[in-house]
Amino acid sequence: MTQFAQRAVTWSENWRRFRKNKAALIGGLIVLAVVITAIIAPVISPYNPDDVVAGRLQPPSNKFWFGTDGIGRDCLSRVVWGSRTALMVGLGASLISVIVGVAFGSIAGYYGGIIDDAMMRICEILLVIPSFFLYILIVSIFRVRGPEYIAVLLALTGWTELAKIVRVDFFSLKEREFTKAAIGLGASDIHIIFRYLLPNDLAPIIVVATMNIAGFIIMEAALSFIGLGDPTACSWGIMLSQGRQYIGYAWWLATFPGLATFITAVGFNFLGDGLRDSLDPRLRGTI
Amino acid sequence: MFLLAYLAPGDPVTVFYLSRIGGRYSHAELDYIRQMLGLDQPIHIQYFRWIWRMIQGDFGQSYIWNQPVLPLIRSSILNTLRMMIPAFVLSILFGIVTGVISAAKQYSKTDHIVMASSLLMWSMPWFWSGLMAIYIFSVYLHLLPTGGMYTFGQPPTVVDQISHLIMPVLLYATSGAGFITRLTRSCMLEVLREDYIMTARMKGLKERVVIYKHALRNAILPVVTVVSLYVSYLVGGAAVIEFVFAWPGVGRLAVLAATQRDYPVVLGINMVVATVVLIALLIADISYAYLDPRIRY
Amino acid sequence: MTLKEAIITSDILLKVRGLKKHFRLTGRIFKKAAVIRAVDGVSFDIHRGETLGLVGESGCGKTTTGLTILRFYPPTAGSVYFEGKDIFQTTKREMRKLRQEMQMIFQDPFLSLNPRMTVYDIIGDAFDIHGLARGAEKDRRIISLMKKVELIPHHMYRYPHEFSGGQRQRIGIARALALKPKFVIADEPVSSLDISVRAQMLNLLQDLQEEFELTTLYISHDLSTVKHICDRVCVMYLGRIIESADVKELFNNPLHPYTKALILAIPIPNPKLKRKRIVLKGSPPTPIDPPPGCRFHPRCPYTPKPICKKEEPELIDVGTSTKHLVACHFISSNLRQNPTRHLEE
Ligand SMILES: Nc1ncnc2c1ncn2[C@@H]1O[C@H](COP(=O)(O)OP(=O)(O)OP(=O)(O)O)[C@@H](O)[C@H]1O
Ligand SMILES: [Mg+2]
Numbered sequence: 001m002t003q004f005a006q007r008a009v010t011w012s013e014n015w016r017r018f019r020k021n022k023a024a025l026i027g028g029l030i031v032l033a034v035v036i037t038a039i040i041a042p043v044i045s046p047y048n049p050d051d052v053v054a055g056r057l058q059p060p061s062n063k064f065w066f067g068t069d070g071i072g073r074d075c076l077s078r079v080v081w082g083s084r085t086a087l088m089v090g091l092g093a094s095l096i097s098v099i100v101g102v103a104f105g106s107i108a109g110y111y112g113g114i115i116d117d118a119m120m121r122i123c124e125i126l127l128v129i130p131s132f133f134l135y136i137l138i139v140s141i142f143r144v145r146g147p148e149y150i151a152v153l154l155a156l157t158g159w160t161e162l163a164k165i166v167r168v169d170f171f172s173l174k175e176r177e178f179t180k181a182a183i184g185l186g187a188s189d190i191h192i193i194f195r196y197l198l199p200n201d202l203a204p205i206i207v208v209a210t211m212n213i214a215g216f217i218i219m220e221a222a223l224s225f226i227g228l229g230d231p232t233a234c235s236w237g238i239m240l241s242q243g244r245q246y247i248g249y250a251w252w253l254a255t256f257p258g259l260a261t262f263i264t265a266v267g268f269n270f271l272g273d274g275l276r277d278s279l280d281p282r283l284r285g286t287i
Numbered sequence: 288m289f290l291l292a293y294l295a296p297g298d299p300v301t302v303f304y305l306s307r308i309g310g311r312y313s314h315a316e317l318d319y320i321r322q323m324l325g326l327d328q329p330i331h332i333q334y335f336r337w338i339w340r341m342i343q344g345d346f347g348q349s350y351i352w353n354q355p356v357l358p359l360i361r362s363s364i365l366n367t368l369r370m371m372i373p374a375f376v377l378s379i380l381f382g383i384v385t386g387v388i389s390a391a392k393q394y395s396k397t398d399h400i401v402m403a404s405s406l407l408m409w410s411m412p413w414f415w416s417g418l419m420a421i422y423i424f425s426v427y428l429h430l431l432p433t434g435g436m437y438t439f440g441q442p443p444t445v446v447d448q449i450s451h452l453i454m455p456v457l458l459y460a461t462s463g464a465g466f467i468t469r470l471t472r473s474c475m476l477e478v479l480r481e482d483y484i485m486t487a488r489m490k491g492l493k494e495r496v497v498i499y500k501h502a503l504r505n506a507i508l509p510v511v512t513v514v515s516l517y518v519s520y521l522v523g524g525a526a527v528i529e530f531v532f533a534w535p536g537v538g539r540l541a542v543l544a545a546t547q548r549d550y551p552v553v554l555g556i557n558m559v560v561a562t563v564v565l566i567a568l569l570i571a572d573i574s575y576a577y578l579d580p581r582i583r584y
Numbered sequence: 585m586t587l588k589e590a591i592i593t594s595d596i597l598l599k600v601r602g603l604k605k606h607f608r609l610t611g612r613i614f615k616k617a618a619v620i621r622a623v624d625g626v627s628f629d630i631h632r633g634e635t636l637g638l639v640g641e642s643g644c645g646k647t648t649t650g651l652t653i654l655r656f657y658p659p660t661a662g663s664v665y666f667e668g669k670d671i672f673q674t675t676k677r678e679m680r681k682l683r684q685e686m687q688m689i690f691q692d693p694f695l696s697l698n699p700r701m702t703v704y705d706i707i708g709d710a711f712d713i714h715g716l717a718r719g720a721e722k723d724r725r726i727i728s729l730m731k732k733v734e735l736i737p738h739h740m741y742r743y744p745h746e747f748s749g750g751q752r753q754r755i756g757i758a759r760a761l762a763l764k765p766k767f768v769i770a771d772e773p774v775s776s777l778d779i780s781v782r783a784q785m786l787n788l789l790q791d792l793q794e795e796f797e798l799t800t801l802y803i804s805h806d807l808s809t810v811k812h813i814c815d816r817v818c819v820m821y822l823g824r825i826i827e828s829a830d831v832k833e834l835f836n837n838p839l840h841p842y843t844k845a846l847i848l849a850i851p852i853p854n855p856k857l858k859r860k861r862i863v864l865k866g867s868p869p870t871p872i873d874p875p876p877g878c879r880f881h882p883r884c885p886y887t888p889k890p891i892c893k894k895e896e897p898e899l900i901d902v903g904t905s906t907k908h909l910v911a912c913h914f915i916s917s918n919l920r921q922n923p924t925r926h927l928e929e
Binding site: 053127134136228259265 | 402406407409410411412414415416418419421422426433516520522523524526527531533538541544545546549553554555557560561564
């Protein structure tokens with residue numbers, strides 16, 4: 001019970017704790033840098049990412065810092081523009097999975113009983129299905145390959161963790177006295193969920209959503225890498241898959257987009273981890 | 288009773304899963320399968336016939352390899368296991384050791400370093416580190432082969448195969464180890480807060496005995512359960528590693544089949560993998576009930 | 585006749601009949617599902633304007649009674665009539681409307697306020713829910729409520745954790761009064777507060793009761809505050825009411841041995857005044873397996889008669905001038921020859 005009382009801290013207090021956590025601060029800065037890069041991509045990228053600007057497979061030089069790719073496009077520009085794709089997939093998939101997962105978890109947790117049983121069965125099914133093979137199947141059947149489709153696919157199988165967290169928290173939150181007080185005032189179910197339960201469950205939702213962004217970005221890169229992405233898209237995974245073809249002679253092709261994926265994932269994971277420690281001491285040390 | 292309870296979610300799994308595939312799959316222009324199943328039949332009949340053949344072990348013919356699907360899948364799954372099992376054992380061992388150390392010294396410098404590096408490991412796009420490893424160890428240092436299972440044109444030897452296994456196994460192991468480290472740590476911390484640990488400490492037992500004998504024994508169980516829940520996720524990770532190192536496993540087979548529209552193979556693999564995962568979960572669940580005295584069905 | 589007495593009418597506002605609430609404990613560990621008989625057949629009336637005390641040891645089911653009356657829990661059996669209307673038969677929607685008339689003040693002000701809402705939102709939520717007031721009108725009403733419970737209005741954008749326990753309880757009271765209810769259940773509203781602010785709080789409650797013309801069910805295990813604030817008292821033991829009477833009558837002439845023990849256990853301010861105490865044997869049994877017959881017989885200071893172990897005593901009226909109900913075989917056998925008046929069903 002006191003755990004919940006402790007949770008009642010102001011945002012300025014959260015911020016103070018967050019600032020003390022170095023890893024989290026670094027994560028936050030990385031995320032900020034990636035976001036800014038994505039926004040000002042047209043300004044900072046030296047060339048148009050789709051233009052053939054030089055001979056193919058030129059090693060890094062003063063003119064082309066990250067070298068050129070298999071058809072002579074500038075790799076730096078493509079890495080810079082690739083951040084847009086990565087963020088779009090990561091944020092988009094995470095947003096969808098939060099909406100689906102929180103809605104699912106809220107309903108299951110709030111109503112409980114048979115509704116909850118049925119809904120948890122669905123979660124279990126999703127967990128058992130090897131989602132990776134499902135993507136392969138769906139991508140190959142529908143020939144949907146663009147990053148936006150991949151984002152939706154990732155989100156639609158990636159929301160179960162959130163749903164479970166919200167559900168379990170709702171079980172205890174709905175028995176709390178302040179929820180009873182709201183019922184006593186005559187509040188509707190929707191009102192109780194949105195004003196009383198969800199606001200008290202924001203911390204874990206934010207944390208998981210942030211760390212999911214990293215996972216989704218890596219998954220998108222992985223799917224593009226194995227050839228299930230749209231080969232014309234400007235995505236880090238597509239660049240990596242090209243890098244694999246030329247691994248014998250052009251190291252730079254795979255190195256830079258992979259590094260970009262790695263750094264971005266590190267940023268979101270460290271940010272999420274730091275948020276967990278500062279928003280919700282109760283969760284400190286959980287994975 | 289236990290079997291019933293567990294098969295209950297299990298059965299809809301297959302049904303739901305197939306109906307998704309079945310339903311959409313007839314909308315897609317898959318003439319090959321359509322002919323096989325009879326175009327004029329209503330969807331649900333097509334679908335049940337298809338299932339029926341699957342149950343009988345008839346997964347159809349592969350389009351591009353031009354041979355029955357089932358043996359193709361069977362041999363590739365064996366290859367996958369040959370890589371996955373050593374990798375899995377390694378990552379569990381590594382993850383549990385570091386997780387326990389980290390938990391035993393909570394909030395120490397070691398703990399912080401372990402936590403940060405496990406998060407780094409977790410953030411690693413493992414297919415990319417695979418490429419980098421190939422570049423460093425094969426292309427640059429010529430120490431290890433770039434991929435495949437055997438060296439072409441040489442008689443297969445154990446040493447040769449091990450040299451092919453080193454990189455994929457290590458990479459796959461590190462991709463899981465970060466997760467298992469963090470999981471173990473949090474399970475350990477939970478157990479260390481329990482009363483009986485306090486009692487053990489008050490009895491004057493050495494801290495090491497407390498941690499390794501009492502706490503670890505109780506923390507392992509939840510670790511194993513959670514890991515088993517992620518089996519389907521792990522299988523996906525293996526697929527990408529196989530692809531990087533051209534390891535002829537089931538994941539690579541699926542990817543190749545998908546990019547070349549060999550639907551019988553893709554469908555067959557989905558079926559088989561789902562079944563294998565289900566069986567793995569079932570085994571995990573049974574052993575859990577067996578190991579945990581509190582759960583009796 | 586005081587003002588308070590003048591308000592009380594013979595009109596019954598809330599009628600509780602045969603109320604039962606059992607909790608089922610299911611667990612894999614215990615093969616047999618245990619049933620907690622938290623409330624096991626409770627009946628009483630509350631007249632308009634009166635304050636009825638519900639007293640008993642911890643765990644005897646007082647809170648559960650209150651929560652079940654207000655339909656926070658689905659009842660196991662029984663009915664509750666509010667102004668003649670059976671509230672267990674209303675639909676969910678009707679019940680939400682009806683809740684405007686009956687409110688609860690919770691025991692622990694640290695748990696009963698949403699930590700993520702400001703005082704303004706906590707008190708004002710009632711107006712949002714029923715669409716009663718918006719904008720300036722809502723502000724005005726919130727400020728006036730805060731003044732009534734003696735809170736400083738310009739603290740209204742603070743969060744609960746910025747207040748002391750007593751202030752939090754005032755917020756809880758303001759929230760309960762926002763809808764101008766007719767009936768309020770106050771569940772040990774002062775027991776979690778510092779002793780120094782209790783008296784102040786009780787006075788505030790009494791003032792508000794008069795101002796809002798409230799009918800109150802006052803739940804407490806502390807008989808001294810009950811004596812101070814209530815008009816009538818019901819004594820509860822293990823999920824049942826064992827005695828009820830006017831407050832003066834109960835304190836001057838307690839009949840049930842349990843009530844006698846409770847009253848004699850009240851600490852008295854003057855230590856020189858010695859009193860004989862009745863010491864109860866053993867501890868209260870759990871409501872999982874209440875003893876057969878009279879639930880109190882294992883602890884009864886009288887030597888239990890065979891009937892005590894077999895038959896559950898009925899609540900009968902033994903009062904002379906006012907109603908005085910008691911459930912004890914010793915009392916009822918003494919009165920066997922006299923005509924008894926049962927609580928009307
Ligand atoms: N939600 C619940 N589920 C199961 N058992 C419950 C629940 N609520 C109360 N109980 C049990 O019912 C019995 C009565 O509890 P209740 O809270 O009504 O007692 P009380 O008289 O209010 O005690 P206190 O003076 O401590 O507040 C107790 O044994 C309690 O353990
Ligand atoms: Mg209580």
